[in-house]
Amino acid sequence: MYDVKRHLREVNASLKPGVRLVAISKYHPNDFIMAAYEEGQRIFGESHEQELKEKHQSLPQDIEWHFIGHLQTNKVKYIVPYISMIEAVDSLKLLREIQKQAAKADRVVRVLLELHIAEEATKYGLTLDACRELLDGGEWRQMPNVQICGLMMMASNTDDEAQIAREFQTAADFFDEVKTQYFADEPAFCERSWGMSDDYHIAMQHGSTMVRIGTMIFGPRVY
Numbered sequence: 001m002y003d004v005k006r007h008l009r010e011v012n013a014s015l016k017p018g019v020r021l022v023a024i025s026k027y028h029p030n031d032f033i034m035a036a037y038e039e040g041q042r043i044f045g046e047s048h049e050q051e052l053k054e055k056h057q058s059l060p061q062d063i064e065w066h067f068i069g070h071l072q073t074n075k076v077k078y079i080v081p082y083i084s085m086i087e088a089v090d091s092l093k094l095l096r097e098i099q100k101q102a103a104k105a106d107r108v109v110r111v112l113l114e115l116h117i118a119e120e121a122t123k124y125g126l127t128l129d130a131c132r133e134l135l136d137g138g139e140w141r142q143m144p145n146v147q148i149c150g151l152m153m154m155a156s157n158t159d160d161e162a163q164i165a166r167e168f169q170t171a172a173d174f175f176d177e178v179k180t181q182y183f184a185d186e187p188a189f190c191e192r193s194w195g196m197s198d199d200y201h202i203a204m205q206h207g208s209t210m211v212r213i214g215t216m217i218f219g220p221r222v223y
């Protein structure tokens with residue numbers, strides 16, 4: 001069997017102090033997740049509601065699940081009762097639905113706003129201007145069941161490391177702007193979720209507090 005434990009130990013040994021690991025377990029079976037769990041990993045990330053539901057139901061209840069994929073508003077109600085963090089909020093509409101469902105479930109759901117900085121047209125996320133607009137609008141301040149904890153982004157899928165570094169730095173600078181402008185008095189706004197298997201070393205040099213790593217821990221995904 002693929003040696004998840006060894007790979008997880010190697011990844012953990014390579015993290016900068018203060019950087020937390022979200023083990024991205026999408027498409028991987030429960031025994032892979034349990035191997036990582038036995039090694040002490042508690043935060044896992046999934047990107048499909050149905051797959052997450054099955055895993056949540058059959059795996060230990062102290063796992064903190066992060067939803068990292070594009071979330072359709074009609075799926076929000078299914079994950080809100082148990083999700084630890086929704087990482088990829090990219091519209092006010094989605095934020096409103098999370099508020100509505102979180103109020104029903106009587107909990108506060110932690111979220112990150114997803115930025116679109118990469119060059120690929122296919123990636124989701126808010127442009128920097130759209131993000132400023134959302135925050136300027138102020139509606140989020142009237143959402144007692146949503147806590148915005150920071151920003152999330154994906155760099156371009158390219159071998160050009162200088163470009164990847166520029167994109168992470170753009171996100172880091174934008175985080176500072178947003179922190180000062182809107183969240184200066186909110187210590188909970190502190191997360192910068194960037195860095196995946198191929199680029200997390202670069203991400204950690206540009207302010208990442210949370211890396212989302214799948215392939216390096218669990219091997220290639222079989223779709």
Ligand SMILES: *Cc1c(COP(=O)(O)O)cnc(C)c1O
Nearest residue numbers: 024068196197198212213214215
């Ligand atoms: C799949 C995925 C990852 C993990 O990618 P790896 O290259 O396997 O580390 C990280 N973030 C998001 C948003 C993903 O969808």
